Amino acid sequence: MSIKHTFDVLIIGSGAAGLTLGLSLPDNLSAAIISKDSLDAGSTRWAQGGVAAVLDEEDTVDAHVQDTLTAGAGLCHESSVRFTIENSTAAIKWLVDLGVPFDQDESGTDFHLTREGGHSVRRIIHAADATGVAISDTLQQAAKQKNNLHLLSDYIAVDLITGEKLGQKGTGCFGAYFLNKSTGHVEVITASAVVLATGGASKAYLYTSNPDGASGDGIAMAWRAGARVANMEFNQFHPTCLYHPKAKSFLITEAVRGEGGHLLLPNGERFMHRFDERLELAPRDIVARAIDHEMKRLGADCLYLDISHKDEDFIKGHFPTIYERCLEFGIDITKEPIPVVPAAHYTCGGVVTDQSGRTDIPGLYAVGETAHTGLHGANRLASNSLLECLVFARQAAQHIAEQIKPGLELPEVPGWDESQVTDADEAVVIAHNWDELRRFMWDYVGIVRTTKRLVRAKHRVKLLREEIHEFYGNYRVTNDLLELRNLVDVADVIIRSALLRKESRGLHYSLDYPNALPRAFDTVLTPKYLKELGEL
């Protein structure tokens, strides 16, 4: 018999989106906020730069809207952009009231704002270079004070429970199955409203700036449950992540290039002049593409970023964290170049939602990086992502509070059946498939794409999906198997979306279609239609 729990609201994810939603619910609603690892395991804690918002007298909603639309390369939904930015000031005020220690300016009366690429004015509020830590700690502390919020760690969602799956058409989503990682058993959690706040899917790629758990679980679960997903071909790549076998996911900030760092080939030659007259200061996607091009051309494992021609004190003063971190791996950046590769950084697409975070499935919401709200279009403007988490989570909480009927009787849910499965005897299958998937996604579905490579990837992913789904059916579920199953579904969706986009726009660059089409369209995939076509 599976253990069963019931709450008014089930929030899967304890990053900025999930915690904000929980904290914004009225006290009379009980909610579980769940993380598959520790409560601060998501990307939120890793955010460095800050949150973009209209906070300065010189700034306006229109200016922030315009910058977002420009970055999004014609694909943003203007109503979503405007909605987000109109609510930005209130969202930041909410964080400030909760106690997030944002940096003050020299006068001590205003917040210090920085400016990042693509923003026409200073509008990034931050807590030194560790804004994510400040936000995550504050939200967690606040959530722990609330009697109606139940925080659960080490519970990984397996799949959503929908009426459809139980043969009760139209009853929507009312819970999920979770593997309790401490006991190894699957439990049932039911709720009148279920929220996916599970973060992005950048772990689909070999190199990523994201934490290990960014395996697109919410997107995959919503997709399997029948919800549409959109614009999954737009994955943002950060141009420079440290390349070292032991340095998982360490970003080398763009400020190193901003302060005069040179990008070098393995033979020490500079190459950016062949790609953009702004050289190393070209926008992020152009630099990422140039590095990718040179790596593929040379078959190189990495390229190099060199700041060692600058004064030693200058380097240590400006980049203390990078200096220290690289030194741990035996690289003295005051004396030698840093090995770098581009890395998958942000998932612009996701589960299709409206302005209240509602998905296609009644009772199922998606917020944060998991969702596609129309804000980012074909490319995310720096520091708009945490803002999106805050604004849409607050709005979704309001919608849930208005709609929900506390204590509503929920359909009877069968427990998890473990009688037909055994423990997997060959963990190597999972480890091998993880590596294979992330490698071919990197090589064939990465920064620069061709139709031939995408078709090749589609064949590979089909075989992998079959193998993994068979494995899933026969063996007891584990964290790694669940993440792999989700990743392979998300990879499939990314490849399908990329094949459908017959143009280059924003983050999607195809050598076969180097130009943008005159009109921009979202790539919206509907599982029902693909099933009817026998594609799923």
Ligand SMILES: Cc1cc2nc3c(=O)[nH]c(=O)nc-3n(C[C@H](O)[C@H](O)[C@H](O)COP(=O)(O)OP(=O)(O)OC[C@H]3O[C@@H](n4cnc5c(N)ncnc54)[C@H](O)[C@@H]3O)c2cc1C
């Ligand atoms: C290195 C780095 C720097 C960044 N810098 C910035 C920045 O300066 N400004 C900015 O705006 N954005 C930045 N971003 C992006 C931003 O941090 C993320 O988009 C944002 O934090 C996502 O928040 P989230 O709440 O949607 O998800 P996350 O914070 O990723 O949280 C996901 C949560 O879901 C849980 N979860 C996932 N799957 C399951 C499952 N199956 N079962 C149970 N729980 C699950 C996880 O355990 C976690 O609790 C950065 C990202 C990275 C990686």
